[in-house]
Amino acid sequence: MSCSEPNGHTQLNKISAQNKIRIGTLVGASTFYQNSEGEQGFEYELAQAFADFIGVELEIVPFFNLSDLFPRLENGNIDIIASGLSINETRLNKYRFSPQYREISQKLVFKQGQKRPRNFTQLNGNLTVLAKSSHSDSLLEAKQKFEQLNWNETDDMDESELLQAIIDDKIDYTIADSSTLSVFRRYHPQLSIGFSVTKNEPVAWMLAKNTDDSLYALLIEFFGVIQKNGQLNILEEKYFGHVREFNYINTLSFIKATKKVLPKYKHWFEEYAKDLDWRLLAAMSYQESMWDPRAKSPTGVRGIMMITQATAKQVGVTNRLEPEQNIRGGGIYLSRLINRIPDRIMFPDKLWFALASYNLGWGHVNDARKLTEQSGADPDKWVDVKKYLPFLSKKRYYRNTRYGYARGDVAVTYVDNIRRYYDTLVWLDDQEVVASQE
Structure with a gap:
């Protein structure tokens, strides 16, 4: 400037x-x-x-x-x-x-499995928040209404450490900002929300x-x-954009699978990811099959990467139930999809478009890009196109597209899920590195 x-x-x-x-x-x-x-x-x-x-x-x-x-x-x-x-x-x-x-709200956090408090009168245990924070300001305001409300304030821990203290049963409750909590729950699904302490507040x-x-x-x-x-x-x-939706069972199942199932296939994801991050290929595979090499859908896609018979022929896969072949084929196919995306589209948007194409087909994704452009938004930005992909299932929109009806909303969820799984794999990897250095 x-x-x-x-x-x-x-x-x-x-x-x-x-x-x-x-x-x-x-x-x-x-x-x-x-x-x-x-x-x-x-x-x-x-x-x-x-x-x-x-x-x-x-x-x-x-x-x-x-x-x-x-x-x-x-x-x-x-x-x-x-x-x-x-x-x-x-x-x-x-x-x-x-x-x-931005806007955020404050959430009262407790551990899954404990009795959920629905307001301050139902707290039964240690409530600890950050000193000199907006959380402590909110509690001071709440105490005017709930006179029995008591809490501790700390300078010795940050917000993430307070959340970890709940997991470790060192404290019973804390208050966290919605944005921090949504990220943290990807790795620690046992964190639950009791109630909203505030409405949305400007940041x-x-x-x-x-x-x-x-x-x-x-x-x-x-x-x-x-x-x-x-x-x-x-x-x-x-x-x-991909962490607003949270599913406790799904997140917990994924973390368990990274410990029990992923090690069987990790070396193949690393080998056949080539120029891609192996953790992305692994996240994509979990979304497709939950790392089940014998997975099969009613539409005929099969294997750990859930590839079609036609795709299998294109990428040289002779047995879709053989996990090494399937992972290799899925990696090749994803790379081809990435290369098909116009050069002017930059990463990571290019990657999100490729993932959506793996699920829906590039033709349908391109239809959504055209709808995006017709609406005055940017067809090269995933943040814009993801808003228009669901329109592909509405007759007033899909009847004017080249490839017609498609469940674009499913493709959006597909990409968001993979991004969540990928973020979790990166975090787990980093924890292993830290642990090995201690």
């Missing part, structure tokens, strides 16, 4: 002189973390986009508790807090906020109250641009 050189000693002038912006964030699954693929996280990518927007380097300053994060902003050690924090009255009195870019970045308008003005411009050009929606889809 281009902007006029700021006059005087404004905050933006100092950032430009240092050629870097310091953005503080909490370490967490929905904000910023590091894994085998490097630095990741919704807030991290959003922060990087803002740094690129104003033409400076990004310095991410990670924190593990709010008690350290807020003073660093007040003392000028960081320029912005970007940590998915909600706007509430307490914070409005102390800080300045960017335009809101925004935070600046010190006494800052001038120079940086604030650019934040207004930045969020306006990324909302208009779709960049914010794409980022939201990447991190949260």
Whole structure:
């Protein structure tokens, strides 16, 4: 972007002189973390986009508790807090906020198998929340109505550790933001929601109250641009679009299968994934057959990758019930589908389109892309096309398409499920790496 050189000693002038912006964030699954693929996280990518927007380097300053994060902003050690924090009255009195870019709600969390509390009067055990958090603010407000309400606050654990403490039976209840909980439940399905503590609350970045308008003005411009050009929606889809739906039994069954069934076939997924991530091929196979080499559908697809007889001939599979052949054939076919997607479509969108094509056929997916374009949305972005795929089962839409009726809604669920399974496999892999280094 281009902007006029700021006059005087404004905050933006100092950032430009240092050629870097310091953005503080909490370490967490929905904000910023590091894994085998490097630095990741919704807030991290959003922060990087803002740094690129104003033409400076990004310095991410990670924190593990709010008690350290807020003073660093007040003392000028960081320029912005970007940590998915909600706007509430307490914070409005102390800080300045960017335009809101998401909404979250607070959930009372307990362990599956325990009696579900449906309001604060039904709590029977230890409730612990993060100190100086919006969760503690909500409890202070609730105590005006529920006088017997008591809780503990901690600086020694972060939100993820509090959730882990519930799993380990060290505490009975905590409060978590909906976005963090939706990500965490992919790996720990035994976490259950008792009730919503708040309605949806706006989320925004935070600046010190006494800052001038120079940086604030650019934040207004930045969020306006990324909302208009779709960049914010794409980022939201990447991190949260596939985790909103949660199924306890399904998630638990998958995690069990990774320990009992996957080891039998893992070496073939690794061998035949070729340029793909083997964990993606394995996730796709679980969605197709639950890693059952003898799986069969009424439509005639068979095997651990559930390929058709016609596809088997194309990729050289002579026995679809032989798992090694089937995995090899599925990997070849998926690679061919990826190569068929137009070059202008970038990853990871290209991958999501290929997965949908594996399930539905490229012709139907392309029909949905045309419907997307006719509606004024972007046919090259999965976040847009997934909204129009379900229209393929509605007569007023499919009668004007080349390939006709299709269950596009099934393809959307198919892709979302694979993404969830893949994320879980990546997480489990990272846990093994950490354990081996301890």
